[in-house]
Amino acid sequence: MKNSREKILKAAVAVFSRRGFHQAQVEEIAKKAGVGKGTIYLYFPNKAMLFSAAVSEGLEEIMAALQSELQSDVPFTEHFHILIRTSVTLYLKHGDLSKILINELTSGIGPAAMKEIEAVRERFIGFIAGVLEQGSRDGYIKPMDFRLAAAGIVGLMDSLCRFHFQSRGAVDSAQIAETMHAILSNGLLAK
Amino acid sequence: MKNSREKILKAAVAVFSRRGFHQAQVEEIAKKAGVGKGTIYLYFPNKAMLFSAAVSEGLEEIMAALQSELQSDVPFTEHFHILIRTSVTLYLKHGDLSKILINELTSGIGPAAMKEIEAVRERFIGFIAGVLEQGSRDGYIKPMDFRLAAAGIVGLMDSLCRFHFQSRGAVDSAQIAETMHAILSNGLLAK
């Protein structure tokens, strides 16, 4: 049996993503985690901090997974494709998280937790910008404002993934990855 | 002096976008609109419906503005560029709205209002998909899943605009339009 902190975090991600920050009730998280309400306050100072911890640790996992993917040694063009596919897969798998990350950023979470979350988002965007920059140094990516582009990519991915969730299976992971790849590699214009 | 309904809607957009749906207080909206709290309930049945009305009517304006832009008769390549620039400008100008549109979609607004908002988002995505499809018929845009692409474009724009708002002026409207244009026309890959 995992320890309480883990169980709480896992339950928190699930509940927050389903309901959003304000609609989520601490009690439901406690119940889902199989602990008492009070126990949550043993590990997290308040709801907002629990929220940012949930987001933070989840995203950290995604980044670690992507990072390890980056180690492999294949030609860039293929690498680029794989990277996108992996991102989409991870993003959809951690769908809960992504919904949170996108939807709750201005929902009045309180300044402290807010800062935490923006920092996480920053780190995520920075991570992607880093990948782009490396690709650029190796001559595969056009020079550009990498952070801006990275922010755009995150938004693109979010939006496509939301489409997936809302389409209830009509649009699958592969289609999303292909659309992303198509747009990001060559744009929309016919040659 | 504008009529009350207008004043309330305007104030609502401002407050909702700053605070998010749940954090926004009806009282603050009333104060900002310069009307009594009760007056709001004369025009809107409840907070959620006020919210969806605010989003809805704002977005309608944006679409109308874009629509009129589309009438002009210039070569497509240039048109494409202009369209993106106009979109970004409008989006930034109605920044309040865009933040709402993106951030509040799952925040537990109540089913009725929720449906309204999703419908608006749908309409917006559909509108963009229509533009892409027309471009494709004329041979300027690659064939693809236009609705998916449109969803992606909205996400891309959102994310870049948010970057603008958070950078507090470090990234300007032109840069965002250029980045969008660069990505959407040719993608990220160096040739």
Added chain:
Amino acid sequence: MKNSREKILKAAVAVFSRRGFHQAQVEEIAKKAGVGKGTIYLYFPNKAMLFSAAVSEGLEEIMAALQSELQSDVPFTEHFHILIRTSVTLYLKHGDLSKILINELTSGIGPAAMKEIEAVRERFIGFIAGVLEQGSRDGYIKPMDFRLAAAGIVGLMDSLCRFHFQSRGAVDSAQIAETMHAILSNGLLAK
């Protein structure tokens, strides 16, 4: 067309009896009376006073009708019977009123209106006590505390009439009058 004051009073009786004092809304009364909300405040200082006026004037009518009945000159035993039948009929006809009179006496109407209503009830009880006293002087009614008995009679009638309203026709006016007459003339005990 009756004048506004009349129309308002009539509508007030109808609405108050259907909904009770607190549930009744001034707007509904105005609508039913076919006047503007503001007009009501031209004739009555506030909701509570409108309420007590409605009760008061209605009860006054009942008493007037009973009074005229009392003038007739028939043997007391028959008179007693007729009186009860007439009372029940009137009470049921003015059912709205009776419900109000019974149900709203402690509902927190505000001290001023409250006093008015209690005064009306007093007057009604006094009226019946007077009838009993006269009957006693004529040797038809046992000596007793007439006001107390009158209060009891009003309660008895109320309760039976409510039974009528709730039974939705299963118990008719005649049955109620007979039961009242049976109890009041000889009591419940078998000889």
Added chain:
Amino acid sequence: MKNSREKILKAAVAVFSRRGFHQAQVEEIAKKAGVGKGTIYLYFPNKAMLFSAAVSEGLEEIMAALQSELQSDVPFTEHFHILIRTSVTLYLKHGDLSKILINELTSGIGPAAMKEIEAVRERFIGFIAGVLEQGSRDGYIKPMDFRLAAAGIVGLMDSLCRFHFQSRGAVDSAQIAETMHAILSNGLLAK
């Protein structure tokens, strides 16, 4: 120290009877019970249900007390007298309750709670009707519509007890019991 539920119910009976359903404030009940406002909602889903619980449980007590009185084995005539005296005593003792039971039946309490209360009143009337029916079988009570008569008795008692409360001591318990007994045993008519 009694448990919270008990304390709340007791306070509720007191406050509801003094103010009536609508005028009664949950906060005042909480204060009187010596608990926090929220605690009330731990035990009762809403104000209306608290109300019906208060009425219900109080009346149940009265019926239990009367029931035990009925077990005793004395001649019926005396029994009848005793029963009325006991009823009046109980009714006056639980005066709060009786006021509620009579006054609030149409005050717009909400359908669910309303039904509960009507059911309680039904049960009470049914209980008395049962007593009458038994007396009739034993030959002491005239045959009649027992439920109708029972409803009348409740109304009679109510009204007399209200008289007691309003007379501020001028009319005592014994007088009321005697008046009831006089009316119910032999009626008002002189022989």
Added chain:
DNA sequence: CATGAATGAGCTTTCATTCAT
């Protein structure tokens, strides 16, 4: 470490009342 009964600040919403027309 763990709990959940208890709390009360804070929210939305209603509706009697006013007053400019």
Added chain:
DNA sequence: AATGAATGAAAGCTCATTCAT
């Protein structure tokens, strides 16, 4: 005399947080 748009006090209810056990 008549109106009804506007008001804001007032109240029920929720839920994050605490703390005695």
